[in-house]
Amino acid sequence: MSTIREIEDRHISILSELDELGQFDYLIDLGVKEGRDSAVEKPCFRIEGCKTNIWLKAEQNVIRASSDSLVVLGLLSIIRQMYLGRSRSEIESNPIRFLSSVSEHVVYSEIRENGIKKVYAKIISEDFR
């Protein structure tokens, strides 16, 4: 099984090679493959404060997420690949780095600050093994 860092580095390597439209397509493709998880699209799982809908259920080593944005679903796909099945200490030791390889014209500060940062905070606040 690859480490969190190895998985993230693979994505960083790909994203770093792409221009902005390439990154957009890459995240859209990941988002399409990930697909929406309508079961978590409930108010109680919504990440508050983000203009784009993001829902996250993270408990007992399960991470389920959804969004109406395919770009955001792509980001959530990478996060799930990185953290699913990992211990809390592993997740805490490996905060999200790949966003620095994505153009701020593809993932805007709104999504970074009010979306993905809160997703990570919620994941590490849950009672993981």
Next chain:
Amino acid sequence: MSDNLRSDFPFFSNNPALVYLDNAATTQKVQCVIDAMVDHMTKDNSNIGRSLYPLSSNAEKKVEDARLTAARFINASKEEIIFTKGSTEALNIVSSSVCAENADKGKNVVISVLEHSSNYAPWLRDCKKHNLILRIAENEDDLISFIDENTAIVSVTGMSNVTGFMPDIGRICGYAKQKGALSCIDASQLAAHRSIDVKDIGCDYLCFSSHKLYGPEGVGVLYSKQQDMSHLVPLCLGGGAVDSSYCTKEGHPGFEAGTQNIASIIGFERALKYLIRNYNHIKDTENELSRYLYRKMSELKGFSLVCSEPSLICSFTSSFLSSHDLGVLLGNKGICVRTGSCCAHSLVRKISEGGICRVSLSFYNTKDDIDALISQLEEAQKRYGGSL
């Protein structure tokens, strides 16, 4: 479209590849506005109202000239013009004042679901604070039916910033008057596209912002019918707004505390004069562009229009990409549109949970701009439309 008017805006020669279709958010600045502001700051800068030297009195004269121009722009008198930071501040003044005056009297306030947050949030806060009932109408007929003898004020937009819909504000204000209620018009969008006559409309208050009228940010107008200014209470006090006994001055000076945004007021005046000078041409051009946009958008597959007729503000949703993703895609193709709720949360939630994509036109746009948008939307449909 008149290339000559477009060439009055240096933004376009500096950004020849960009297609700017977000004019409901803010407009580009006309060269004469920029020149007037630079001229003031480089040659005539001084504070107003506190000094006796010619430089200061000249600046003061320019501000008062701007007040007169703003008054003429809406057929008011200059004593009825309060300079504010913009429509948001203006609506907050009206809301906080009218609600405080009618506190705990069983009164109500009527607004519509079309309202921008600036004409929604203050009423929500102030009605709660002062114990008034807030009635939010879904449509114009509902709105009329909500107005009764206990209505303190009706506050509505003159043009929706999401749909471009223009309620019959003359009818609404007339009905409010019949029932003894005040009326307030948020003309933030309307003022850029239609000539306004406050006497014809019959409103008590009306506001608009400079930056949506080709002028600078940070300044706007609150019109108050002279006899209704006594209902208003300034949001802040300070230099210029109080006399030597610290009593609030009467009329517009009482609402303009602190050093005013003089350069922006001067720039604003130039923008208003530019609009007045070109109004007929602007209206014709914008009507033609809105018809063209509506026809082209209606022919697209995979997109649903929010409006049902040509409008300068054309919002839509996509069946295959969220408004966020579409906005990012178009942005990276050099096309500037607005996405999300456009600060009209209640309305947009009813249209689409994921928000909308908004195209808003100005007279300086061209059919080529619209063609570029349509081409990118067609390409997006081909590329992503089949993937879901």
